[in-house]
Amino acid sequence: MKLCRFGEGRLGLVEGTVVRDVTAALEVLPAYRYPLPGFDPMIANLDKVVARARAIAAEAPAQPVSSVSLLSPVANPGKIACAPLNYQKHVDEVRSDAQIHHNQAATMAPIQTAGLFLKATSALVGPGQGIALRKLDRRNDHEVELAVVIGKTANNVRASEGYEYVAGYAIGLDITIRGPEERSLRKSSDSYAVVGPWLVTADEVPDPANLNLRIAVNGEERQNSNTKYLILGVPELIAFASSFYTLYPGDIIITGTPEGVSPIQPGDVISAYIERIGTMDVTVRAA
Numbered sequence: 001m002k003l004c005r006f007g008e009g010r011l012g013l014v015e016g017t018v019v020r021d022v023t024a025a026l027e028v029l030p031a032y033r034y035p036l037p038g039f040d041p042m043i044a045n046l047d048k049v050v051a052r053a054r055a056i057a058a059e060a061p062a063q064p065v066s067s068v069s070l071l072s073p074v075a076n077p078g079k080i081a082c083a084p085l086n087y088q089k090h091v092d093e094v095r096s097d098a099q100i101h102h103n104q105a106a107t108m109a110p111i112q113t114a115g116l117f118l119k120a121t122s123a124l125v126g127p128g129q130g131i132a133l134r135k136l137d138r139r140n141d142h143e144v145e146l147a148v149v150i151g152k153t154a155n156n157v158r159a160s161e162g163y164e165y166v167a168g169y170a171i172g173l174d175i176t177i178r179g180p181e182e183r184s185l186r187k188s189s190d191s192y193a194v195v196g197p198w199l200v201t202a203d204e205v206p207d208p209a210n211l212n213l214r215i216a217v218n219g220e221e222r223q224n225s226n227t228k229y230l231i232l233g234v235p236e237l238i239a240f241a242s243s244f245y246t247l248y249p250g251d252i253i254i255t256g257t258p259e260g261v262s263p264i265q266p267g268d269v270i271s272a273y274i275e276r277i278g279t280m281d282v283t284v285r286a287a
């Protein structure tokens, strides 16, 4: 199932080029009162939401998916964990390009040494909201990545069991200001975490370790790779992350970008694709 969020908090079921408004399926969610949970309520109750969405889909109003403004399919992730250097050819390009590594080449270690970083949840947007670039005097880059949405609480999970904790997948754009500061600062500006265009439930992605992914800017291809080149794959990332902290339903892991990162400017249109997920177009503007 492909579940999207659109408009003013609507929930949609995507079928081909059409989206059905199944917002009423959210009525299965428990009523939460302050203090709100630190996990995403829809993802924590995804089985119930999906069952209700299926039940009401035939009667639900439909419209072209191209006519709606898509939000992040996860509204309230507790955290966005990111893999910094998780494709060898990207490690190589970072180490060889001073405009990317900013005199930190020696510390640009592969993921097993570098570990993960966090993007602020306030950076999260959907493709319909676009990217608002800051620090226009510096280089801002696109990074296309497979995004994994955690489906159930995961703590000290073994890699051999990692896939059991996945709710589904989406495309993630890890937009990045290049420079000397900590990654979490340079990659956490508002709108610098684009997730979408929808959540594809894990049952529709039989082999997440073999997905083509690519990105074009203004129609010109910049990155084109496959998740088979991930240094740490999806289950290994879940094991690694959950050895440091508990992962909760709705937490997002952005798995790292392949080679080909390059600058973006206000006015650009980005088109990102991942096999079995789809394509999302995102416009870039000045903040």
Ligand code: MN
Pocket: 082, 083, 084, 143, 145, 174, 256, 257
């Ligand atoms: Mn990245």
